[in-house]
Amino acid sequence: MRLADLPFPFESAPGPAAVGFAEVTADQWQATAGRLRSAGATLVALWAADRRDLHDGFEIRAAYALEDGLACLRLPLPAEAPDYPDLGRHFPAAGRMQRAAFDLTGVAPLDPADGRPWLRHGAWPAGAHPLRRDVVARSVWPAVADDYTFVSVSGDGVHEIPVGPVHAGTIEPGHFRFSVVGERVLRLEARLGYKHKGIEKRFESMSLDEGVALAGRVSGDSTVAFAWAYAMAVEQLSGATIPPRAAALRAMLLERERVANHLGDLGALGNDAGFAFGLAQFSRLKEDWLRLNARFWGHRYLMDRIVPGGLTDDLDDAHLPVLARQVHDLADEVVRLRRIYDDHAGLQDRLRGCGVVSNDLAQRLGLTGLAARASGMAVDLRVGRAVPPYDGLDVRCATRSEGDVAARAAVRFEEVAESLRLIGLLAETLPDGPTRVAVPSARQGACGIGRVEGWRGEVLVFVEAGADERIRRCHPHDPSWQNWPLLEHAILGNIVPDFPLINKSFNLSYSGVDL
Amino acid sequence: MLPQYALSQLLEALFAVVVAPLALGWVNQCRAWLQNRRGPGVTQPYRVIAKLFRKEVVLAHQASFLFRAVPYLVFGCMVLATGIVPMLATALPFAPAADVIALVGLLALARIFMALAAMDTGTAFGSLGARREMLVAALAEPALLMVFFMPSLIARSTSLTTIVETLAHQRVAVHPSLAFAAVAFVMVMLAENARIPVDNPGTHLELTMIHEATILEYSGRHLALIEWAHALKLLVYATIGIALFVPWGIAEAGHWGALPTAVLALAAKLLVGGAALAVTETVSAKLRIFRAPEFLATAFLMAVLGMLTHLLLEATA
Numbered sequence: 001m002r003l004a005d006l007p008f009p010f011e012s013a014p015g016p017a018a019v020g021f022a023e024v025t026a027d028q029w030q031a032t033a034g035r036l037r038s039a040g041a042t043l044v045a046l047w048a049a050d051r052r053d054l055h056d057g058f059e060i061r062a063a064y065a066l067e068d069g070l071a072c073l074r075l076p077l078p079a080e081a082p083d084y085p086d087l088g089r090h091f092p093a094a095g096r097m098q099r100a101a102f103d104l105t106g107v108a109p110l111d112p113a114d115g116r117p118w119l120r121h122g123a124w125p126a127g128a129h130p131l132r133r134d135v136v137a138r139s140v141w142p143a144v145a146d147d148y149t150f151v152s153v154s155g156d157g158v159h160e161i162p163v164g165p166v167h168a169g170t171i172e173p174g175h176f177r178f179s180v181v182g183e184r185v186l187r188l189e190a191r192l193g194y195k196h197k198g199i200e201k202r203f204e205s206m207s208l209d210e211g212v213a214l215a216g217r218v219s220g221d222s223t224v225a226f227a228w229a230y231a232m233a234v235e236q237l238s239g240a241t242i243p244p245r246a247a248a249l250r251a252m253l254l255e256r257e258r259v260a261n262h263l264g265d266l267g268a269l270g271n272d273a274g275f276a277f278g279l280a281q282f283s284r285l286k287e288d289w290l291r292l293n294a295r296f297w298g299h300r301y302l303m304d305r306i307v308p309g310g311l312t313d314d315l316d317d318a319h320l321p322v323l324a325r326q327v328h329d330l331a332d333e334v335v336r337l338r339r340i341y342d343d344h345a346g347l348q349d350r351l352r353g354c355g356v357v358s359n360d361l362a363q364r365l366g367l368t369g370l371a372a373r374a375s376g377m378a379v380d381l382r383v384g385r386a387v388p389p390y391d392g393l394d395v396r397c398a399t400r401s402e403g404d405v406a407a408r409a410a411v412r413f414e415e416v417a418e419s420l421r422l423i424g425l426l427a428e429t430l431p432d433g434p435t436r437v438a439v440p441s442a443r444q445g446a447c448g449i450g451r452v453e454g455w456r457g458e459v460l461v462f463v464e465a466g467a468d469e470r471i472r473r474c475h476p477h478d479p480s481w482q483n484w485p486l487l488e489h490a491i492l493g494n495i496v497p498d499f500p501l502i503n504k505s506f507n508l509s510y511s512g513v514d515l
Numbered sequence: 516m517l518p519q520y521a522l523s524q525l526l527e528a529l530f531a532v533v534v535a536p537l538a539l540g541w542v543n544q545c546r547a548w549l550q551n552r553r554g555p556g557v558t559q560p561y562r563v564i565a566k567l568f569r570k571e572v573v574l575a576h577q578a579s580f581l582f583r584a585v586p587y588l589v590f591g592c593m594v595l596a597t598g599i600v601p602m603l604a605t606a607l608p609f610a611p612a613a614d615v616i617a618l619v620g621l622l623a624l625a626r627i628f629m630a631l632a633a634m635d636t637g638t639a640f641g642s643l644g645a646r647r648e649m650l651v652a653a654l655a656e657p658a659l660l661m662v663f664f665m666p667s668l669i670a671r672s673t674s675l676t677t678i679v680e681t682l683a684h685q686r687v688a689v690h691p692s693l694a695f696a697a698v699a700f701v702m703v704m705l706a707e708n709a710r711i712p713v714d715n716p717g718t719h720l721e722l723t724m725i726h727e728a729t730i731l732e733y734s735g736r737h738l739a740l741i742e743w744a745h746a747l748k749l750l751v752y753a754t755i756g757i758a759l760f761v762p763w764g765i766a767e768a769g770h771w772g773a774l775p776t777a778v779l780a781l782a783a784k785l786l787v788g789g790a791a792l793a794v795t796e797t798v799s800a801k802l803r804i805f806r807a808p809e810f811l812a813t814a815f816l817m818a819v820l821g822m823l824t825h826l827l828l829e830a831t832a
């Protein structure tokens with residue numbers, strides 16, 4: 001389905017990313033969701049905003065990925081009863097986003113399947129909504145009782161294993177409630193939100209220029225993806241066009257981020273299966289990779305390099321041969337390590353058939369990113385109608401059909417190889433010219449959406465400009481929103497000790513969804 | 516004669532208690548080297564134990580007397596076990612009192628109390644670990660007994676000292692049955708000592724743990740004793756293996772002069788054995804937990820095969 005097929009006019013955003021904005025009525029909101037669902041479109045993000053200070057009530061927005069671009073629908077809601085038709089019945093992924101939107105703004109779906117709080121863990125009372133405009137950012141509420149009810153499973157021999165939010169290792173906090181019989185998992189329910197930091201509220205006190213630093217800290221392992229998506233949104237709403245050299249350098253950073261994370265994950269997957277050799281080898285490769293980042297870009301994880309209008313620093317052309325050589329050497333090493341992984345019977349026994357997400361389930365629940373590609377969904381923003389420089393790179397989409405841990409590892413291996421090819425190609429064909437342009441001042445109320453294929457999946461950042469070049473509303477969306485619920489399905493029928501491996505094969509962000 | 520024996524007994528137990536962390540440190544150091552890491556040094560287990568002894572003990576409110584007593588009991592069991600296994604010399608007054616069957620029982624006792632203590636605090640991980648530990652134990656112990664029976668058949672005794680003396684001093688004879696037994700023993704040893712591929716001693720993932728899950732609630736001196744006992748257990752198994760399959764060099768009863776040779780021989784064997792263990796662990800991945808029964812069933816099968824080989828080929832009427 002294409003944007004033009006929808007029965008209301010779209011206002012097309014300028015710039016390379018195909019994004020259309022439209023305002024809808026409550027009936028259209030619901031009917032469109034049904035049509036999009038049956039046409040195979042996916043819900044990318046959903047967020048709400050308080051506009052009562054503009055005498056405009058509230059609004060809820062949903063972003064759908066269509067064949068030829070992104071459709072951002074806005075449904076205005078009255079201030080006194082901000083309810084909207086539930087999207088959860090069409091798009092299961094909407095459930096948690098709607099719960100989060102309610103906790104933050106008080107905008108509620110009508111008759112949702114799950115009405116429990118999501119981000120509110122008792123740090124603020126039930127009636128308070130911290131993202132409303134009339135709430136002071138520094139507000140401190142008395143802690144209230146946190147009475148979250150998990151779905152319980154009963155039966156002969158069924159018992160629960162609560163895990164986290166404090167874990168035995170140094171990892172991010174999340175609570176996992178397993179209902180098991182012996183070692184077999186009957187149900188898993190995850191509870192996140194332990195890292196809620198009020199990022200969206202903080203954006204509202206920043207200027208459009210400052211916001212990129214915060215966007216780059218939504219999820220530290222995806223800092224390039226978030227910063228680029230944010231910069232893309234600001235460039236779109238202000239009508240700036242970045243020079244080709246800036247686009248190529250941004251892509252180089254994004255691919256370097258992808259390679260770094262994939263290398264880390266491949267090592268960790270080996271380690272979680274008791275194969276520490278893999279961790280040692282991949283950690284070594286990742287460390288060398290990060291050190292080169294620090295040498296050429298001044299930051300191991302490439303934070304704060306991308307800004308609206310381009311990049312902070314140019315890359316010295318004298319470095320390009322070094323980059324090309326590193327890419328070449330790494331590609332060889334990864335091929336050798338992949339052979340060891342593939343030939344190791346014990347390791348393959350752990351990875352294959354473990355944590356299977358079928359293609360049907362992935363489609364139904366709207367899986368995204370590398371996990372979706374491992375379940376046979378060919379979704380990649382870098383392929384097809386891509387923004388520059390990807391439109392000229394002919395990116396190969398790595399897909400697998402098995403949907404198990406081994407498939408997610410294989411997709412990572414293939415994406416590392418492809419990213420290395422892309423970096424080499426970008427280094428070879430790096431255009432000359434400036435790497436930064438001035439961003440024209442933004443009109444108050446202008447909106448922009450940036451979408452970037454981060455290493456986990458599609459990162460989306462929505463920005464609405466306020467008065468005086470300030471941010472009125474910024475919503476960063478991490479692909480983990482879509483993929484966390486799939487983890488609960490992937491573990492079903494598996495055994496408890498396989499959970500860490502399955503979890504690591506997704507490697508989802510806690511920080512990115514807790515905001 | 517008797518005071519001399521008592522001295523040798525005391526010395527051997529003391530030697531084992533002191534050396535055990537070093538043996539564990541050696542294995543860990545080898546693993547680190549094999550993974551291209553520098554490693555913490557062979558004395559790291561001593562530092563860990565010393566650190567834990569200095570730390571305060573944090574007890575769960577619902578922890579009973581059992582929970583506090585078990586670390587001492589487990590440590591005691593392991594020290595006693597070192598008294599039964601001929602490590603340096605065969606002159607051990609405890610040995611006639613306890614044969615291999617008693618040794619297996621002693622190890623089982625420690626394990627059962629460990630599992631009880633794990634369940635004592637009522638946390639999910641404790642019971643999870645205890646459950647898995649018993650799954651492994653129930654399959655490992657019969658296999659271990661079968662392994663012991665084979666040299667017993669050769670020596671016509673279940674006393675370890677007699678077995679060792681027989682094996683070390685008989686004319687050089689090839690025992691194919693012992694090769695089967697050795698393979699079975701190594702498999703049981705990996706399982707019983709929570710090593711890869713059955714368990715992963717280095718993991719931080721609480722959901723995959725077997726042995727580690729049972730001791731998650733322990734801290735301070737309790738944990739120190741358990742870690743120490745764990746190192747002792749590894750040494751006990753290693754020395755059992757040495758005594759049964761490569762006993763040469765051990766000092767005979769009353770031969771004090773042979774002791775230095777015995778110490779050197781043991782050190783050399785432990786160095787080689789520890790390195791071999793590290794290699795095994797490095798090239799293996801951890802088994803999915805329900806493959807552990809298959810693994811241990813294979814060990815049992817090996818032991819039975821060894822025994823059949825002995826009865827068919829080696830037994831003299």
